[in-house]
Amino acid sequence: MQPLSVPKSRKEKTPSSLSWKLAFFGVNPGVMLGFVLLVIALWATTPSFRQVSTLQNLLQQVSLNVIISVGMTFVIITAGIDLSVGSVQGLVGTVTALVLMAPPLVARFGSGVMVLAVLAGTGAGILIGLLNGLLVAFLNIQPFIATLATMWILRGLAEVLTNGSPVGTAMPGTPLASLRNNILEHQFTMLGMGYVGPLPLSALVALITVVVGHIILSKTRFGRQVYALGGNLEATRLSGINVKRILLVVYLLSGLLSGIAAILLMSKLVSGQPTAGSGFELYSIAAVVLGGTSLFGGQGSVIGSVIGALIIGIIGMGLDLHGVSSFWQQVVMGVLILLAVLLDQVTRKASYR
Structure with missing residues (x-):
């Protein structure tokens, strides 16, 4: 028996949604206008x-944040x-640092320990x-509950591994202290703070991530299945698509990219x-929802999320440049999240008119 065709997601079913969302690579034109202004x-x-x-x-x-x-x-x-x-930032960062600063590994591999740390x-x-x-x-636990639990588990494991203390500069007198500190402070830190020409290396990694993510989501069969799953889970399952496999790959991808960001953050923090x-x-x-991805599923784009992340970053930097207290910046970020959710609801209602 041949599987049915991939069901259309909400993004594909509503003409008003198409005209509103697909301009600017799927970015809400209102969000794009706000970004430009x-x-x-x-x-x-x-x-x-x-x-x-x-x-x-x-x-x-x-x-x-983009990654x-x-x-x-x-x-x-x-x-x-x-x-x-x-929490991935905390656990992956500490795992990376523990491998990078392990005396036996440094003694054997020298600067090559950086490759082991990244791996x-x-x-x-x-x-x-x-x-x-x-x-x-596979256990059918709601994503909110499942990842809330792992959020606490990962943060706790990071504290256990480090005894609550940062893993960083080796103390004088400890094995290979000078070499370990040189690797950490002068070589590995280039991942988070280095440049390729005028472009920060971390920004180059983000750019590659965006290009690959955009192609996968918008140009491949897997990407169409991701949209279909979010648009109508039951119809996607009935069409013969392996829903469990898609969900597994999607969360694996999120973990991978969060891990890459954690390595860059650890490098930046030394x-x-x-x-x-x-x-x-x-x-x-907030970045994803500001960029036009619906919390209800079935709609969104990688480029939109990039715009959302840039909006958040520019607002934060603008407040810094104008000397606004960091406490007020937290208030502004909270308001941004509320606006993002409200925008999602308004756009969702408009897409069905």
Whole structure:
């Protein structure tokens, strides 16, 4: 028996949704307009914003959220959510640092230990994504509950591994202290703080992630299945599509990208900190929803999530440049999340008219 054709997602079924969402690579035109106006306003009113160093700093700050948000886009399009991405920063960062600073590994591999550290961090991210995928796809636990649980588990494991202390500079007198510190502080840190020409290396990694993510989501059969699953889960299952496999891959992808971001963050911080990444899940969700991805599933785009992340980053930098207290910045971010959810609801209602 031949499987039925892939069911259309909400994105494909509503003409008004098509005209509203597919412009600018699927970005809500209203969000795109807001982004352009925000850039123009800061460019006109804040001279320091026009400096190359400021723009480079912005790209460096936004790149981690962009990488995480690409994975979160896939998850939310399936009508799921991944609350563990912030805790991944803490656990993967500490795992990476522990491998990087292990005296036996440094003694044997020298600077080559950096490759082992990256592989360990990436592998940890994949395993975390696999765990989330198994909980959601095969144990049928609601994504919110499953990833809320792993969020706490991962943060606790990071604290246990480090005894609550950062893993960083080796103390004088410890084995290979000078070599280990040189690798950590002068070589590995280039991943998070280095440049390729005028472009921060982390921004280049983010750019590659965005291009690959956009192609997978918009140009491949798997991407169409992701949209279909979020648009109508039961119809997707009845069409013969392996829903469990799609969910497993989507959460695995989120774990992988969160792990890559964690390695870059650890490199930037020059230490593995068990508390690193606190709140990253909220910034990522806000970026994805601001960019036009529906929390109800079936709609969204990688490019839209990038725009959302840039909006959040530019607002944060603009407030910094104008000397606004960090406490007020938290208030603004909370308001942004509310606006993102309201925008999602309004757009969803409009798409069915």
